[in-house]
Amino acid sequence: MVEVELRAKATPATQKLIEKHAKKISAFTEEDVYFKCASDVERKLVIRIRKNPNGTFLTFKGASVVKDDIAWQEWETSAKDVDKLALLLLASGYVQVVRICKHRAKYRHQDIEVNFDIIDDLGTFVEAEVISDDVHAAQQKIKAFFSLIGISDENLVKKGYVKLMLKE
Numbered sequence: 001m002v003e004v005e006l007r008a009k010a011t012p013a014t015q016k017l018i019e020k021h022a023k024k025i026s027a028f029t030e031e032d033v034y035f036k037c038a039s040d041v042e043r044k045l046v047i048r049i050r051k052n053p054n055g056t057f058l059t060f061k062g063a064s065v066v067k068d069d070i071a072w073q074e075w076e077t078s079a080k081d082v083d084k085l086a087l088l089l090l091a092s093g094y095v096q097v098v099r100i101c102k103h104r105a106k107y108r109h110q111d112i113e114v115n116f117d118i119i120d121d122l123g124t125f126v127e128a129e130v131i132s133d134d135v136h137a138a139q140q141k142i143k144a145f146f147s148l149i150g151i152s153d154e155n156l157v158k159k160g161y162v163k164l165m166l167k168e
Helices: 013-023 082-091 133-147 163-167
Strands: 002-009 024-036 045-052 053-061 074-078 094-109 112-119 123-132
Touching: 002 133, 013 112, 013 123, 013 133, 024 082, 045 074, 045 082, 082 094, 094 163, 112 133, 112 163, 123 133
Parallel strands: none
Antiparallel strands: 002 123, 024 045, 024 094, 045 053, 053 074, 094 112, 112 123
């Protein structure tokens, strides 16, 4: 199973359309700090420490399984002491890549998680994800939802938030 995500730039009108077609689950602020091994030039494995109202989590993300930055294998576990965890990573040869602060409204449309994100220093986005073994089918499902909210293929952003923040 992989996490398949598509995203696009968004406006307040986008959020109104999301609310018309999806059920709001929650709204919260989330902080992600990404690390990579200093010798991993291609960033094939990224480690994320995430803080949100549900707790603190350590996530390992492998490289995208398709050409665009949209589908990753992901493993996540809860974590208690994030400061010590960050120090452990830094002492083990990892470097901090980027810190991302998201103000997120989370919605559900069928089996699609839909997020309306305001990212500090980056902008406003809609991101939708499906967990699936079939990347192509998951993409098509998300694109069908995006068409409901007025987002066409031409509006898709083919990079994840990390690459966008790093301007890669």
